[in-house]
Amino acid sequence: MTHAAFLVIAALAVASALGLVLRRNAIHGALFLVVNLGSVAALYLTLGAEFLAAVQVIVYAGAIMVLFVFAIMVLIPGKEETGLDPRRGWRLLALPVGALLALQLLLVVRAGVGPVAPAAAVPGGVEAVARLLFTRYLLPFELTSVLLLAAMVGVLLLARRRV
Amino acid sequence: MTPLAMPPVAIGPLAPVLIVLGAAGLVLLLDLLPRPVGRELIATVALAGLVGALLATLARWGKPGRAFQDMLVLDDFALFANVVICYAAALVVMLSIDYLGRNGPETGEYYALVLFSTGGMMLLAAAGDLIVLFLALELMSLSLYVLAGLFKRELAASEASMKYFILGAFATSFLLYGIALIYGATGTTNLDRIAAAAAGRAHDPLLVIGLGLLLVGFGFKISSVPFHMWAPDVYQGAPTSVTALIATGSKAAALAALIRVLVTALRGSQPDWAVLLWVVAAITMTVGNVVAIAQSNLKRLLAYSSIAHVGYMLIGVVAGGSAGPGAVLFYLLTYAFTTAGAFGVLTLCERAQAEAVEVGDYAGLARRHPVLAAALGLFLLSLVGIPPLAGFVGKFYLFAAAVRAGYLWLAVIGVVNSALAAYYYLRVVVFMYMREPEGAGARLVPSFAGGLALAIALIGIVLLGVIPAPFADLAQAAVAPLLR
Numbered sequence: 001m002t003h004a005a006f007l008v009i010a011a012l013a014v015a016s017a018l019g020l021v022l023r024r025n026a027i028h029g030a031l032f033l034v035v036n037l038g039s040v041a042a043l044y045l046t047l048g049a050e051f052l053a054a055v056q057v058i059v060y061a062g063a064i065m066v067l068f069v070f071a072i073m074v075l076i077p078g079k080e081e082t083g084l085d086p087r088r089g090w091r092l093l094a095l096p097v098g099a100l101l102a103l104q105l106l107l108v109v110r111a112g113v114g115p116v117a118p119a120a121a122v123p124g125g126v127e128a129v130a131r132l133l134f135t136r137y138l139l140p141f142e143l144t145s146v147l148l149l150a151a152m153v154g155v156l157l158l159a160r161r162r163v
Numbered sequence: 164m165t166p167l168a169m170p171p172v173a174i175g176p177l178a179p180v181l182i183v184l185g186a187a188g189l190v191l192l193l194d195l196l197p198r199p200v201g202r203e204l205i206a207t208v209a210l211a212g213l214v215g216a217l218l219a220t221l222a223r224w225g226k227p228g229r230a231f232q233d234m235l236v237l238d239d240f241a242l243f244a245n246v247v248i249c250y251a252a253a254l255v256v257m258l259s260i261d262y263l264g265r266n267g268p269e270t271g272e273y274y275a276l277v278l279f280s281t282g283g284m285m286l287l288a289a290a291g292d293l294i295v296l297f298l299a300l301e302l303m304s305l306s307l308y309v310l311a312g313l314f315k316r317e318l319a320a321s322e323a324s325m326k327y328f329i330l331g332a333f334a335t336s337f338l339l340y341g342i343a344l345i346y347g348a349t350g351t352t353n354l355d356r357i358a359a360a361a362a363g364r365a366h367d368p369l370l371v372i373g374l375g376l377l378l379v380g381f382g383f384k385i386s387s388v389p390f391h392m393w394a395p396d397v398y399q400g401a402p403t404s405v406t407a408l409i410a411t412g413s414k415a416a417a418l419a420a421l422i423r424v425l426v427t428a429l430r431g432s433q434p435d436w437a438v439l440l441w442v443v444a445a446i447t448m449t450v451g452n453v454v455a456i457a458q459s460n461l462k463r464l465l466a467y468s469s470i471a472h473v474g475y476m477l478i479g480v481v482a483g484g485s486a487g488p489g490a491v492l493f494y495l496l497t498y499a500f501t502t503a504g505a506f507g508v509l510t511l512c513e514r515a516q517a518e519a520v521e522v523g524d525y526a527g528l529a530r531r532h533p534v535l536a537a538a539l540g541l542f543l544l545s546l547v548g549i550p551p552l553a554g555f556v557g558k559f560y561l562f563a564a565a566v567r568a569g570y571l572w573l574a575v576i577g578v579v580n581s582a583l584a585a586y587y588y589l590r591v592v593v594f595m596y597m598r599e600p601e602g603a604g605a606r607l608v609p610s611f612a613g614g615l616a617l618a619i620a621l622i623g624i625v626l627l628g629v630i631p632a633p634f635a636d637l638a639q640a641a642v643a644p645l646l647r
Contacts, residue, residue, distance in 0.1 A: 131167060134167060135167070135168070135169065136170075136232055137294070138170070138172070138231060139235060139295060140292075140294045140295055140298055143286070143298040143299065144298060146184060146282070146302060147305065150276065150280075150283075150306050153191065153272050154276060154305060154306060154308070154309030155309075157270065157272045157276070158309055158312060
């Protein structure tokens with residue numbers, strides 16, 4: 001079961017990574033990156049690192065990707081997406097670098113890294129973090145929610161078109 | 164999975180802050196009602212929240228409480244600071260009612276943000292842990308960044324907001340870095356445990372650098388030189404009512420937190436920070452007063468004046484003991500009344516289609532509106548430090564504490580600066596009483612709530628000036644829990 005899940009998720013991750021590199025449209029690439037980050041988060045989940053998975057989704061797939069998409073939409077004008085690459089010569093470098101990477105992969109596979117066992121309930125897992133959040137750091141936790149509410153109200157006030 | 168053992172949650176010490184934040188939530192909900200409610204009602208709810216918090220604070224006087232594993236320390240020191248903060252915020256809300264209706268958008272969010280910011284200030288003064296201190300500081304500052312840019316139609320307001328936000332975020336990162344280093348040196352963020360862990364190793368490089376970075380962050384929030392550059396632009400661009408809040412409440416909260424951190428957690432490094440702050444205090448006073456002389460915009464003038472007053476207050480921090488911080492607390496009380504009053508007069512004046520902010524606008528004000536001119540005159544005289552007004556007594560306690568602690572030269576610099584400052588404050592008085600206006604000049608916009616706020620502030624500065632002893636004794640006693 002876990003094996004099958006791993007295979008599906010890993011295939012998804014690799015496919016979306018390929019899509020990210022191969023698509024010409026930057027926005028499509030960004031969307032593939034979202035899928036890739038999400039499937040890596042799912043991989044973390046299968047390994048028992050729930051907190052890491054959640055942070056991966058919230059920080060990378062959430063916040064950082066929004067910034068990425070925003071930057072792409074604002075900065076890249078339409079033509080440059082499809083124009084000729086002015087530095088085509090550099091592409092020749094891809095061959096030796098790719099060969100080096102393939103060699104590394106081969107060595108790693110031959111060295112035989114076994115399957116990674118799911119981590120036990122270590123400090124840093126979601127349970128330990130939650131335990132701290134709701135006991136020792138209860139006040140800062142609640143205070144953060146007030147802070148976010150204030151920030152949200154403030155942003156709405158400043159961004160609203162009607163004065 | 165073992166069940167979560169919830170720690171005991173003592174709401175009591177948090178009550179004043181909860182009242183303020185609850186009022187903020189209520190204001191937001193009122194603003195959402197399908198049928199718009201009057202802004203007077205919203206402002207009244209905000210005011211009620213602040214008065215409620217003030218009463219809750221006063222009710223806890225003499226009954227210190229700690230909660231949330233010492234993250235919140237509501238001792239008399241925090242209570243005194245909270246009284247100052249609630250008072251200042253309440254005055255600001257009263258001044259805002261008609262001012263906002265005249266100049267800006269009528270939104271409930273304004274009052275909600277004022278309340279959020281006030282809640283942050285109150286928590287800042289009561290923070291017993293660097294994490295809570297950081298979050299409270301952010302809550303206060305984020306709300307103020309937005310409020311500063313409220314009049315977004317005006318270029319100056321957008322500039323003020325942007326400048327305040329970017330420099331503020333920069334300063335906060337310094338503070339956070341300092342907190343991280345202190346955590347690295349001591350292994351805790353709790354102020355008392357930091358003091359215990361740091362005992363005997365005041366020259367641990369991590370600790371010294373952490374202290375320095377912390378002072379940079381606080382220096383920005385209280386606008387001490389050399390981190391004062393934002394103040395004039397922000398004070399000028401922000402709505403005058405918000406300027407009053409920045410000048411009084413946020414300064415009181417940041418100074419209270421600074422004193423608490425220095426006197427409890429970093430008491431072992433006292434010789435280090437005393438020397439550093441000696442220099443900062445002397446430069447801050449001098450720069451503030453000298454540059455203020457050249458200002459013709461009243462809001463900028465008051466901005467530089469507030470920088471100078473931070474310099475005076477730092478004298479008390481340097482003096483240390485119980486007299487120094489006690490004098491600072493008392494000074495904060497007098498300063499909040501005086502500055503809120505001075506900015507309050509500005510919110511009540513306008514000229515044709517604009518705010519009256521130039522000194523020239525106030526020429527001949529005494530002939531047209533004698534009461535208003537007298538009020539502004541009294542506030543300015545209190546800022547100069549003329550007896551029997553509150554400003555004089557506040558300065559007297561500060562300088563006396565410095566002399567008694569052996570910082571004679573710092574007191575001398577303070578006195579010389581006060582004399583220097585008299586020039587630009589009195590110049591405004593001269594304009595009001597002895598000059599004729601060119602053109603129309605400023606005129607009064609009647610406002611019941613604003614007038615009431617000015618009356619309260621006036622009574623405050625006269626009362627504190629005539630019978631200062633009971634309040635000063637309270638301030639001295641409030642410092643005692645820090646010095647244990």
